[in-house]
Amino acid sequence: RIERDSSASQARMWALDRAAKAGLGAYRVVTRWDEDSPETFDQEIGIERILDQSSVLFDPAAQKPDFSDGEGVFVAGRIRTKTFKRLFPGAKVPTAQDLEGEEHAPMWLQGEGDDEGVLVAERFYKVHDTEMISVAGRKRERDKITVKWCKFSALEILEEEVWNGTLLPIIPVIGRELQIFDGDRRWVGMVRPTRDAQKFHNYAASSLVERMALEPKVPFIGYEG
Numbered sequence: 304r305i306e307r308d309s310s311a312s313q314a315r316m317w318a319l320d321r322a323a324k325a326g327l328g329a330y331r332v333v334t335r336w337d338e339d340s341p342e343t344f345d346q347e348i349g350i351e352r353i354l355d356q357s358s359v360l361f362d363p364a365a366q367k368p369d370f371s372d373g374e375g376v377f378v379a380g381r382i383r384t385k386t387f388k389r390l391f392p393g394a395k396v397p398t399a400q401d402l403e404g405e406e407h408a409p410m411w412l413q414g415e416g417d418d419e420g421v422l423v424a425e426r427f428y429k430v431h432d433t434e435m436i437s438v439a440g441r442k443r444e445r446d447k448i449t450v451k452w453c454k455f456s457a458l459e460i461l462e463e464e465v466w467n468g469t470l471l472p473i474i475p476v477i478g479r480e481l482q483i484f485d486g487d488r489r490w491v492g493m494v495r496p497t498r499d500a501q502k503f504h505n506y507a508a509s510s511l512v513e514r515m516a517l518e519p520k521v522p523f524i525g526y527e528g
Contacts, residue, residue: 305347305348305349305350306350308347308349309349309350309351311350313352314330314350314351314352315330315350315476317330317352317354318330318352318353318356318474318476319476321356321476321492322476322477322478322490322492323478323492323493324478324492324493324494325356325357325478325490325492325494326477326478326479326480326489326490326491326492326495327356327475327476327477327478327490328353328356328475328476328478329353329356329359329473329474329475329476330350330351330352330353330473330474330476331350331351331352331353331378331472331473331474332348332349332350332472332474333348333349333350333351333472334346334347334348334349334467335347335349353378353473355380358378358379358380359376359377359378359473359475360376360377360378360379361373361376361473361475361488362374362375362376363486363487363488368475368477368480369474369475370471370473370475371470371471373471374428374429375426375427375428375429375471376426376427376471376473377424377425377426378424378425378426378473379422379423379424379425380422380423380424381413381414381420381421381422381423382420382421382423383418383419383420384396384419384420384421387420387421387423387456391456391461394456394458394459394461395456395458395459396421397411397412397421397456397457397458398412399412401457401458402457405457408457410422411456411457412457421456421457422456422457423454423455423456423461424454424455424456425452425453425454426452426453426454426455427450427451427452427466427471427472427473428450428451429448429449429450429451429469429471430448430449430450430451431446431447431448432446432447432448432449433445433446433447434447448469449465449469450465450466450468450469450470450471451463451464451465451466452464452465452466477490478490478491478492478493479491479492
């Protein structure tokens with residue numbers, strides 16, 4: 304039911320398409336209110352696509368291919384200013400004056416007029432605690448993980464809560480992973496390795512069209528010899 308109602312195959316295929324072309328895609332698991340339930344506070348699980356894979360920032364220290372050992376993940380998205388005011392009526396809308404002098408100010412404020420928008424980011428992060436477990440007279444310490452979530456703007460935290468589960472609900476889909484360079488994780492798809500060949504093809508086609516355009520439209524007419 305979760306897979307069907309969420310159109311999960313579309314979310315995964317989009318992530319796969321991004322992985323094939325750009326090297327890395329992602330989709331997410333969410334919880335939301337079940338509006339069809341007679342119980343007002345029932346929730347349901349959903350699977351959603353992430354449109355822009357570059358808006359997801361995984362923990363660069365994670366070693367596992369699914370990033371399940373990462374300590375956190377960020378997901379950012381732009382929303383219109385009027386939508387921001389509706390969703391967060393008590394929050395301050397970031398302005399250029401608020402972010403004056405900030406290096407990344409252009410990232411938080413985008414567009415003008417009716418298309419004006421602000422960047423809102425989500426963060427899932429793990430909090431570790433140690434608990435003692437005892438079974439049949441044997442004792443050991445176990446790492447107890449709590450995943451927390453918050454949503455924030457350039458100025459303040461807008462929402463925060465404890466996530467249900469111990470895993471980060473952002474799932475990566477990897478194309479081809481390269482060796483770490485200067486501390487940065489790198490992934491490539493089909494587009495980047497073929498870019499130079501495509502540029503050469505485009506240049507050759509443009510040159511051919513240009514030469515054809517320079518040729519006279521009417522053939523030369525003259526006496527033989």
